[in-house]
Amino acid sequence: MNARAGVDSPAESLARKLAEELERYGIASQVSECQGVALVGIWSVRLAVWCEWGSQGWRFRWCLNDTSERWTYTSCPCSAMETAVRRLVHRYQMRHIQVYGTDPFATGEVRS
Numbered sequence: 279m280n281a282r283a284g285v286d287s288p289a290e291s292l293a294r295k296l297a298e299e300l301e302r303y304g305i306a307s308q309v310s311e312c313q314g315v316a317l318v319g320i321w322s323v324r325l326a327v328w329c330e331w332g333s334q335g336w337r338f339r340w341c342l343n344d345t346s347e348r349w350t351y352t353s354c355p356c357s358a359m360e361t362a363v364r365r366l367v368h369r370y371q372m373r374h375i376q377v378y379g380t381d382p383f384a385t386g387e388v389r390s
Contacts, residue, residue: 287315292338293327294309296362299363306322315329316328336355337354337356340353
């Protein structure tokens with residue numbers, strides 16, 4: 279349930295849809311939900327994507343940097359699923375290069 283007016287939250291189903299789309303690129307993730315907010319964890323590259331209610335509706339939100347004193351976040355409306363997937367695939371690629379020193383699409387670890 280969502281605290282907003284006691285309605286069922288779509289967060290988990292939106293997060294699962296995002297995870298399914300990422301899986302099409304070979305990107306493994308885990309989905310969890312609690313109190314109307316869902317998390318898609320792409321733990322191999324230390325990336326957490328939140329599905330939450332924002333000022334302009336349901337959105338996916340994730341951090342652009344890995345670890346720093348000042349975190350920088352970006353978001354994408356859940357209604358723009360293809361855009362969110364494209365941006366997250368790119369973020370995954372950049373994080374993979376940063377963490378492991380290899381491009382997962384060039385090495386065939388994931389599908390491009």
